[in-house]
Amino acid sequence: EKDKMAQEFIKTVNPYSPALGIDLRSLAKYAKANNKSIPLMSDSELKQFAIR
Amino acid sequence: MIPFLIDSLTPCLKNVLTGDIVETEVVRVKRKSFLSKFNEKTGWYVDWSKFDDETEIYALVLKGSVDIQGLIALKDDKESNAVYINWASTSPANNIWRNGSKQYEGVGGHLFAIAMNISEKRGHGGVVHAIAMDKDILQHYVDMFDAIVVGIMHPFHFVIEEESAKKIMEVYKYEWSDEEL
Numbered sequence: 001e002k003d004k005m006a007q008e009f010i011k012t013v014n015p016y017s018p019a020l021g022i023d024l025r026s027l028a029k030y031a032k033a034n035n036k037s038i039p040l041m042s043d044s045e046l047k048q049f050a051i052r
Numbered sequence: 053m054i055p056f057l058i059d060s061l062t063p064c065l066k067n068v069l070t071g072d073i074v075e076t077e078v079v080r081v082k083r084k085s086f087l088s089k090f091n092e093k094t095g096w097y098v099d100w101s102k103f104d105d106e107t108e109i110y111a112l113v114l115k116g117s118v119d120i121q122g123l124i125a126l127k128d129d130k131e132s133n134a135v136y137i138n139w140a141s142t143s144p145a146n147n148i149w150r151n152g153s154k155q156y157e158g159v160g161g162h163l164f165a166i167a168m169n170i171s172e173k174r175g176h177g178g179v180v181h182a183i184a185m186d187k188d189i190l191q192h193y194v195d196m197f198d199a200i201v202v203g204i205m206h207p208f209h210f211v212i213e214e215e216s217a218k219k220i221m222e223v224y225k226y227e228w229s230d231e232e233l
Contacts, residue, residue: 002185003149006055006097009185013053013206015098015139016107020204025133025179028200028213039203051131 023049055097055185056142056160058196063225065114065121065156074156075115076226078166080108081123081233090123095144100125107138108170111233112162112226118233121146122159126167128174129181134211135171137182140164158224164197165224168217178217184208 027049031038038046060066064073081087081100087109088101103109103125112122122142129136140163141147145155168178183206184190190208193199198216202209212220 002055003147006149006185009053009055010097013183015053016102016104020129020132022204023133024129024181024202024211025177025214027202028179028211031200032198032213032215037201039201051133 021051022046023051053183053185054137054140054189054193056140056147057189057192058161058164059154060157061161061223062158063223065158065162068154068157076121076162077113077115077229078226079111079113079118079229079231079233081111082109083233086233090120095147095150096123096141098139098141103138110166110170112159112166113229115227121156122163124163124166126170126180128170128176130174132181134176134179134181135167135174137164137167137180140167140182161220162224162226164212165221166226168212168221171217172221177214178221179211179214180217181209181211184210 064075066073084101090096090100107125107127109125111120113120120143124140125138127136127138142159146159148154167180171180172178193210197212199210199212202211
């Protein structure tokens with residue numbers, strides 16, 4: 001079933017295409033050290049990791 | 053996108069049928085004419101010649117051969133201080149979803165380790181980010197590799213933090229080839 005799912009998934013994304021503007025290395029370190037969920041972080045919390 | 057699970061933590065690849073342990077090398081692949089052989093019709097999910105010039109493609113091969121066991125496409129994502137894994141795929145012979153069996157164990161983990169190694173070389177501490185194919189695979193990486201859900205680019209977007217990356221890089225062993233394809 002997973003093979004079919006992979007083929008379907010490809011249709012929903014552009015596989016050949018991140019521009020996050022966020023320092024993921026620091027953000028991941030912070031999330032792990034503080035046992036925090038990134039999706040639940042507030043905008044102001046995330047802004048600390050914005051790459052200017 | 054990551055469409056595979058990690059089957060084992062093994063320094064080298066293991067032949068599932070014979071139990072033989074085989075050593076591997078990593079080769080950079082640049083030639084579009086070579087990459088065009090790896091596409092949907094030949095069992096590689098996407099056309100590997102269609103990635104842009106910013107994307108680096110590496111092949112995991114059996115040592116001393118061009119017997120490709122897996123391919124990974126990645127980008128030095130300086131804006132995120134990490135390497136972005138655009139796409140990774142085991143060879144059709146190692147695609148258990150399609151064949152019901154695989155030739156070698158350990159391919160997926162090696163592909164991750166390659167990306168982490170590039171990340172370390174580029175000054176990102178081994179940190180990589182990617183999108184899992186589905187929720188099950190995302191959870192698998194959370195359990196296996198201590199992946200952290202990011203959820204910014206996609207609900208299944210994850211990052212592997214540097215301490216976790218270091219542990220993974222210590223497991224998988226391979227050589228870097230000076231050759232380019």
